[in-house]
Amino acid sequence: MPNPTAAMLVIGDEILSGRTRDANMNHLAKELTSHGIALTEVRVVSDDAEAITKAVQALSAAYDHVFTSGGIGPTHDDITAENVARAFDRPISVRDDARAALQSHYDRQGLELNEARLRMARIPDGATLIDNPISAAPGFLIENVYVMAGVPSIFNAMLAGVLPTLTGGAPVxxxxxxxxxxxxxxxxxxxxxxxxxxxxxxxxxxxxxxxxxxxxxxxxxxxxxxxxxxxxxxxxxxxx
Amino acid sequence: MPNPTAAMLVIGDEILSGRTRDANMNHLAKELTSHGIALTEVRVVSDDAEAITKAVQALSAAYDHVFTSGGIGPTHDDITAENVARAFDRPISVRDDARAALQSHYDRQGLELNEARLRMARIPDGATLIDNPISAAPGFLIENVYVMAGVPSIFNAMLAGVLPTLTGGAPVxxxxxxxxxxxxxxxxxxxxxxxxxxxxxxxxxxxxxxxxxxxxxxxxxxxxxxxxxxxxxxxxxxxx
Structure with missing residues (x-):
């Protein structure tokens, strides 16, 4: 039986302008390979609603798993979550368990869970949370798309939690x-x-x-x- | 007037398996940005005929310029040239000026221009050669697609030759x-x-x-x- 296939979608103007060198692709490639999952395509798109939505739809339809990286922080240019929701025509709103995770994280640090930070608790209907052991703001799984952070230490931690849940093929x-x-x-x-x-x-x-x-x-x-x-x-x- | 747009297509199993860390994307991103050209999408695909052909067609139709990296060497896994030709429905064959460039390069080194090396002189009909000052095997421009080497030193040298021929927008x-x-x-x-x-x-x-x-x-x-x-x-x- 052929191994499961995967695609990656890197989201971020900073990669395409050359300001930042992507580090997550190589890490994901190595981890999937050793897990017996064939990373078959990677796309990098900018912080653009249409570009994100279309790429998510195309990759989700073509491959067994899709991993996204970037655009799930609290600032105005973090638009990944709502556009992944849009790709699957799902509503998105602040979810109680995500809000609770953020609340206890910021309480511990003596910081306010303000409106901007609360954006990170917006989760598309029907998604499953992906744990973020570093900065609490969760990723999520919707359909076959794993939405994860762009900061490498957080991306790696989320992936470490996700990988054991995936059925790999024979290791290559x-x-x-x-x-x-x-x-x-x-x-x-x-x-x-x-x-x-x-x-x-x-x-x-x-x-x-x-x-x-x-x-x-x-x-x-x-x-x-x-x-x-x-x-x-x-x-x-x-x-x- | 908006700046011209560009896409990059990285071709190579070694990137997707994690064995090699791509270096050309970041270099191209920086060079295009400083030239006033907006790198808008990057795709990475494997050494697969169908994947290369479809990506070339999609990106060529969507952006002003497309730059490919990888798969133009002499070995059996170098299948970029023929599949870019296929994407535009053009015949491909050994071209005299490309052969001459290789012949004089290998003559200087006392090496034989054998059948494998001659594969690197196969150029789609109607393409323009891109000079390779390092190892002679040329890249080429067909329609709006610049087909270039994957080895970073050669990719960079080819790009340095191509950039002055492109009309950039206002620098960002x-x-x-x-x-x-x-x-x-x-x-x-x-x-x-x-x-x-x-x-x-x-x-x-x-x-x-x-x-x-x-x-x-x-x-x-x-x-x-x-x-x-x-x-x-x-x-x-x-x-x-």
Whole structure:
């Protein structure tokens, strides 16, 4: 059975202007891979209502799971929650359990749960809360879309809570070999090998280090014996 | 007049598996921003023919410019060129000027222009070559799509050649203020300010440093006087 598929939607002008370097994509990719879920597409859109709604609808329809990152804070440019709700035509309003989580968090800090902070308790009807152990403001799951924070420490904490609830496929095994020859030299035999192992994904990633050309060859697949066999052939074809 | 828009398409299994951290998105975002072109969407797809073709078609139709990164090397998993050609229903074949560039590059290195390397001279009919000053294998421009390498040093070099040919809009000016208060405290006045300056983009980016919560407030816009006026108000509202 093929592994479940996932997509990610990163929301934020700051990524697209280059001011901020996204860190959540690589973390999510690694975590999903080791959980046997295939991250198949990522989109980055700006803080724009239409862009968010359309991307959520497209990705939700195309993949088993969707993870969003960003836009769920208290300020005017945080518009993810209402537009995910809109994508599924659901009302959104302040929910008691979310408000209670925020209230006790701010009480502990001696801060007021003001109108802006209360925006973070707005949850679409029928959603399930995602725990935020760091700053209390929850994420949520609606349909197959996990709506999570953009701040990396909070994104990671939310994901750590969500992952055990997902059914992964067989973990994808990966082995690699570094070859200090140009890709053009190894491409022929490598293509032949890839053709003989159609169930494996064999990738070649070129690098240049201190003026020397090389490639990292990565063999990935679910069948450990096949991965081992392909690696043995690779080692014979490209001896160190 | 609104600034031209752009999208980026990153192609590569290695990004989606988490093995490689994409570096080209942030570089492109910064370069386009300073050139007055609005990077509006980014997609990352795997080395999959259908995924590449559909993404190229969707992004090419929606934005003024599209930049792709990755998948134009000599190995079997480099399938970007033929699928961009397919997206526009154009034949693709080895082109003389591309072959000549590769031939003289490999001659200088005493390497053979073998069948695998020759794949990098396949160019869709009617495309314009994009110079690769590092490893000779050219990128190309077809319709409004700039097809470029995934290796960051080569991507950057190709982009440096392409950017001067693009007509940018007015550069987007940006100023920022760091406020050492939680976002929930500043959200109210910040939202009011944003409403009074509809032509500016005012973003709030929370951080947590040594246990202190704060936010970087970024004011962006094309009218320097407006940006200055908003920043002056910000400084009065949130004195250091």
């Amino acid at each position: 095994l990966s082995q690699s070999l570094q070859v200090f020859r140009g890709e053009g030299d190894i491409a022929g035999p490598l293509g032949d090998l890839a053709a003989r192992y159609p169930d494996l994904s064999i990738g070649s990633y070129p690098f240049q280090r201190d003026g020397v050309f090389g490639a990292q060859i990565v063999v990935r697949g679910q069948d450990g014996a096949q991965v081992d066999a392909a690696m043995a052939e690779l080692n014979r074809t490209f001896p160190a | 000016l940006s100023q920022s203020l760091q406020v050492f208060r939680g976002e929930g405290d500043i959200a109210g006045p910040l939202g009011d300010l944003a409403a009074r300056y509809p032509d500016l983009s005012i973003g709030s980016y929370p951080f947590q440093r040594d246990g202190v919560f704060g936010a970087q407030i970024v004011v962006r816009g094309q009218d320097g006087a407006q940006v200055d006026a908003a920043m002056a108000e910000l400084n009065r509202t949130f004195p250091a």
